[in-house]
Amino acid sequence: MTTPQTVPVVACLLGTLLLTSCSGQAAPAPENTPSPTPETTKTPTVVLDYEEEPEPEDEEEPPPPPIKPDRSLMEKMSCDAFEPEAPEDINVRFGNYTRSTQVKVGEGLIPGEEWWIVALELPADDSRDAGIRSFLTTEPGPPIPYVSWIEIGGDDPWGPVEWSRKKLVVAESALTKAHECLGVKPEG
DSSP: OOOTTHHHHHHHHHHHHHHHHHHSSOOOOOTTSOOOOTTTOOOOOOOOOOOOOOOOOOOOOOOOOOOOOOHHHHHHOOOBOOOOSOHHHHHHHHOOOSEEEEEEEEEOSSTTOEEEEEEEEEOOOSSSOSEEEEEEESTTSSOOSOOOEEEEOSSSTTTTOOOOHHHHHHHHHHHHHHHHHTTOOOOO
16 A cells, blocks of 8 residues: 555655666765765655454354154165175174174265165173174175275264265164164164
């Protein structure tokens, strides 16, 4: 921003620069002018006319409400026997389950990739208490190049799953259905 006082100063500086750059020498000082000293040299003061905006406060967004099952969807779902192609691999990875069930969730983000909820009832062992462990998996579906097993549980059960809220309601409904089929009462 320029003010009426800064225009002559800027013009004078530009003129001096032009003279200096054309001659290759410093502009000659007028003969009657004493050489500047720190006491006589004045630096023009530039005042910027603006207001600093306050920093926005880091407000944490409230967490979304928990995913709740949809009973009307659950009525259309069925619990099927979980029959893995390699049960010994399941036992090695997760423990020797005593009962199990699976409920189809449906297609995930990749077209043709089917997802299921698998719930396994496991006896107590050295690493955990007896109980139900639940997974979102592609295991029971048609053969694909890889199989995913995502454990569902804890404080943020769907945290590792990047689906839409609508799709997560379907998955939560399948999870609740699988637990009910194993005789586990839903929480809440």
